[in-house]
Amino acid sequence: MDALAVSPLAPHSARTLPFTAPALLAPMEGVTEPCFRDLVLSRNGPEHLGGTFTEFVRVHATAVPRSIVRRHLGPGRFPQPVGVQLMGNDLERLAQTARNAVAAGAPLVDLNFGCPAKGAIAGCAGSALLRDPSAVERVVRAVSGAVSVPVTAKIRAGYDDASRVEELARAAEQGGAAMLTIHCRTRAEAYCPEVDWTRIARAVSAVSIPVCGNGGVERPGDFERLRRETGAALAMVGRGALADPWIFSGRAVSRGEAARFLVEYADLMRERNQWPGGGVAARVKQLLRYWTAGGLVESEEHRLEWLREKDGEALLARLRTLAALP
Ligand SMILES: Cc1cc2nc3c(=O)[nH]c(=O)nc-3n(C[C@H](O)[C@H](O)[C@H](O)COP(=O)(O)O)c2cc1C
Structure with missing residues (x-):
């Protein structure tokens, strides 16, 4: 302060x-x-x-x-x-x-x-x-x-x-x-x-x-x-x-918490009709390009695997599964 x-x-x-x-x-x-x-x-x-x-x-x-x-x-x-x-x-x-x-x-x-x-x-x-x-x-x-x-x-x-x-x-x-x-x-x-x-x-x-x-x-x-x-x-x-969206508080988050951020992000964009069409998954991918929080991206190879997913709904479904973790 x-x-x-x-x-x-x-x-x-x-x-x-x-x-x-x-x-x-x-x-x-x-x-x-x-x-x-x-x-x-x-x-x-x-x-x-x-x-x-x-x-x-x-x-x-x-x-x-x-x-x-x-x-x-x-x-x-x-x-x-x-x-x-x-x-x-x-x-x-x-x-x-x-x-x-x-x-x-x-x-x-x-x-x-x-x-x-x-x-x-x-x-x-x-x-x-x-x-x-x-x-x-x-x-x-x-x-x-x-x-x-x-x-x-x-x-x-x-x-x-x-x-x-x-x-x-x-x-x-x-x-x-x-x-x-x-x-x-x-x-x-x-x-x-x-x-x-x-x-x-x-x-x-x-x-x-x-x-x-x-x-x-x-x-x-x-x-x-x-x-x-x-x-x-x-x-x-x-x-x-x-x-790492928690960089300000410095809190280390779990994999589930990290995935919940991205799922909530996708849901909020849909709710507010921010990126109609296929734009929502593309926005989530834009974050995954940089993402390190919660060990959601385990290696650069794993990052590429996330980014190569062409089916936006499949990408979001994978994140929803991870979001159920503690
Ligand atoms: C995707 C992206 C979009 C940006 N858009 C803006 C912008 O709208 N206005 C601005 O002043 N700077 C913009 N910047 C620059 C950032 O505000 C910041 O100055 C820059 O990324 C350096 O900080 P960093 O090393 O912490 O990323 C943008 C940077 C990135 C990566």
């Missing part, structure tokens, strides 16, 4: 960060839709998991209406805040979408400056903006001036290299960001296995707003280690939470 007491939050008192603990679940497109998020929130109390975000909401030709933002927020209600993440570069449409997000109930708005996808770059959004720190500043300023909730920025350490990480961090701060999340890989490094946390420490030294470090958190102890080694006030996990 100590992240809430970090003194740099004081000047932003009207925009106090609402996180309940210093460990956050990263926004992940195609993964952190409301069903997955709600299950992770239900398994990790507010003392362990401090908050999370929607997948990025792309702001393109027009501002995104409140009804669509509400769909991204979903029906779940937990003590932890769910921020709405926006990605785009048009200042007025981003500002209007942020207002719509607040009207839809968003307790904070996060801005994406990290997406490395070709579409984002071609549209000069996401990580494309890292080539010009003044563009980062302009976007943050436009959005933070439009709403009264905290506006946070999520950047990568740079576009081609990390030489301008301090400049990028300061640009977000100057624009009025209440927190800076830094994914320590550059756009060029995409999702490489190696991480260099000294880049997070450099961002921490450059600004006085709270920094959330991200990249390479894989085990429960990594949240604390990242904060200790970099001075970041908060730490965020992405794929580590797909491998």
Whole structure:
């Protein structure tokens, strides 16, 4: 809970960060839709998991209406805040979408400056903006001036290299960001296995707003280690939470409990009609690609066996059998 007491939050008192603990679940497109998020929130109390975000909401030709933002927020209600993440570069449409997000109930708005996808770059959004720190500043300023909730920025350490990480961090701060999340890989490094946390420490030294470090958190102890080694006030996990959704509480779960998560996930997606057609099993498989919790995936060979199952109903039936175990 100590992240809430970090003194740099004081000047932003009207925009106090609402996180309940210093460990956050990263926004992940195609993964952190409301069903997955709600299950992770239900398994990790507010003392362990401090908050999370929607997948990025792309702001393109027009501002995104409140009804669509509400769909991204979903029906779940937990003590932890769910921020709405926006990605785009048009200042007025981003500002209007942020207002719509607040009207839809968003307790904070996060801005994406990290997406490395070709579409984002071609549209000069996401990580494309890292080539010009003044563009980062302009976007943050436009959005933070439009709403009264905290506006946070999520950047990568740079576009081609990390030489301008301090400049990028300061640009977000100057624009009025209440927190800076830094994914320590550059756009060029995409999702490489190696991480260099000294880049997070450099961002921490450059600004006085709270920094959330991200990249390479894989085990429960990594949240604390990242904060200790970099001075970041908060730490965020992405794929580590797909491998082990209990990573925040650090609880080791049984095979049955692990299978029950996946079965509940499939059932919830069906109930909410989230991925009609054959999409539900594909989403479960997407988690199995990373999954380590509960010994459900015994080896890489066993993982391939799960992933090669073409019949979605057969895959779910196997999981239901395992879910009956203690
Ligand atoms: C499948 C997937 C989707 C992602 N989608 C988003 C997104 O919508 N917004 C965002 O800011 N980052 C996105 N990211 C990046 C993550 O938030 C995070 O910064 C990155 O995975 C590094 O953290 P990790 O090493 O803990 O996975 C995505 C990552 C993955 C693997």
